[in-house]
Amino acid sequence: MTVARTVELEGHIIDSGTMGMCFGVVMDMGGEFEVEEFEVGRHKHAETYCRMRVMAETEEELRAILHELNQQGATVADPRDATLEAAPEDGVVPVEFYSTTNHPTYVRVDGEYVEVEDVEMDCALIVERAGPEYPQEVGDGDDADDGESDDGTRVYTKVLNAVEEGDLVVTGETGIRVEPPERPRNGGGSFGFMQGGVSSERPSASLIEEIANEMREVRENDGNVLVVCGPAIVHSGGRNALADIVRAGYIDGLSAGNGFAVHDLERDLYGTSLGVDTESLEHPRKGHKHHIYTISEIARLGGIEAAVDDGIIDEGVMYECIENEVPYVLAGSIRDDGPLPDTITDSLEAQDAIREQAQEADLVLMLSTLLHSVAVGNCLPSTTKTVCVDINPATVTQLLDRGSAQAIGMVTDIGTFIPMLRDELLE
Incomplete structure (x- = not known):
């Protein structure tokens, strides 16, 4: 005996590969499918529709298949409202809670699809209803137009540790629609190139020109550019160029670890980065202590802003952030010396600060930092344009593998990339 459900796919599902991935998911997970209806878009902007029946041996196997299909953008036909269950206690979610993707998501509540706010991967979905009390489980409802609920109902993401007892948590796959980004319908326009994964053989100059053009467009539209920085920026000689970009007003937020800020400040105080003169490559006497001396001096003065005042x-990146009122988040780690007074040492508090930055960003530049790039990437919706630059292709690959599939990867020396970007922007 088999169990079955019907799902629907709609959009540019052929050339974006969505349809093939969905067929593969069913087969790989031991299920079967039967295409009941298939209408191919006949011209460039026409959408394709596919309706298929998915079969499995057990309800459990079918639920697992439907979950994976949902992540790819398939929607269960004959929609019903999402199932809600109250969180049993703080920091605990129901067993069958829906774990989010970073794609635009809609949840059906009382017959109406409500867009999820602050989309982020690996979170729970919380429904906040306006009006009288409702039962915890939502029943069937009539179809309604997409968009926000007319009665003020909200659906938003919460990390698991922030869930509070009594929060209405979405469970199962019913009543959830996911819309993964599709391949652009033309090859032109800003970031039309963001389709190629990772390569060290791309023409860097043309890609940097595209990035600069996008940064100009974001600034002209009062958008937000977030830069994620690693210490290699200072080691490789890209510090001054990045400081110029901040001073010119192209950066609206900076996210980094304690190490980046320390080396940037050390370069100003002692002319070294991790004890090495970045121009002569000489090792001054006691240079290996410069980073800890820097932390001590900044702490003595009361923080980075006080040291600037x-x-x-x-000079330097942190100096320009202070002078130009560019907000920054320095997230600490267990490896940090000191750390600086400005560094957030509580990891959950640091996550929340990074999350706030990520939700405001329209464009993110991740510059030579693996762990920080992945941390910020986990907080970004898939619609946020993202560029990851590193000399090591594994850094970019890991970011993509962790779910930030919207990111374009540039494999190049960060000390070359930032000055080229500076020149492109300021010329």
């Missing part, structure tokens, strides 16, 4: 720090 006192004239002790008068």
Whole structure:
């Protein structure tokens, strides 16, 4: 005996590969499918529709298949409202809670699809209803137009540790629609190139020109550019160029670890980065202690802003952030020396600060930092344009593998990339 459900796919599902991936999911997970209806879009902007019946041996196997199909953008036909269940206690979600993707998502509540706010991967979906009390489980409802609920109902994401007892959590796959980004319908326009994964053989100059054009467009539209920085920016000689970009007003937020800020400040105070003169490559006497001396001096002054106000720090990326009122988040780790007074040492508090930055960003530049790039990438919706630059292709590959499939990867020396970007922007 088999169990079955019917699902629907709609959009540019052939050339974006969505249809093939869905067929593969069913087969790989031991199920079967039968295409009941198939209408191919006949011209460039026409959408394709596919309706198929999915079969499995057990309900459990079918639920697992439907979950994976949902992640690819398939929607269960004959829609019903999402099932809601109250969280039993703080930090605990129901067993069958829906774990989010980073794609635009809609949840059907009282017959109406409500767009999820602040989409982020690996979170729970919380429904906040306006009006009288409702039962915890939602029943069937009539079809309704897409968009926000007319009665003020909200659906938003919460990380598991932030879930509170009594929160209405979406469970199962019913009543959830996911819309993965599709391949652009033309090859032109800003970031039309963001389709090729990772390569060290792309023409860097043309890609940097595209990135610069996008940064200009974001600024002209009062958007937000977030830069994610690793210490290699300072080691490789890209620090001054990045400082120029911040001073010119192209950066609206900076996210980094304690190490980046320390090396940037050390370069100003001692002319070294991790004890090495970045211009002569010489190792000054006691240079290996410069980073810890830097932390001590900044702590003595009361923080980075105080050091700038006192004239002790008068150049570099952190200096330009202070002078140009660019907000920054320095997230600490267990490896940090010191750390600086400005560094957030509580990891959950740091996550929340990064999450707030990520939700405001329209464009993110991830510059030579694996762990921080993955951390920020986990907070980004798939619609946020993202560029990851590193000399090591594994950094970019890991970011893509962790779910930030919208990111374009540039494999190049960060000390070359940032000055080229600076020149493109300022010329």
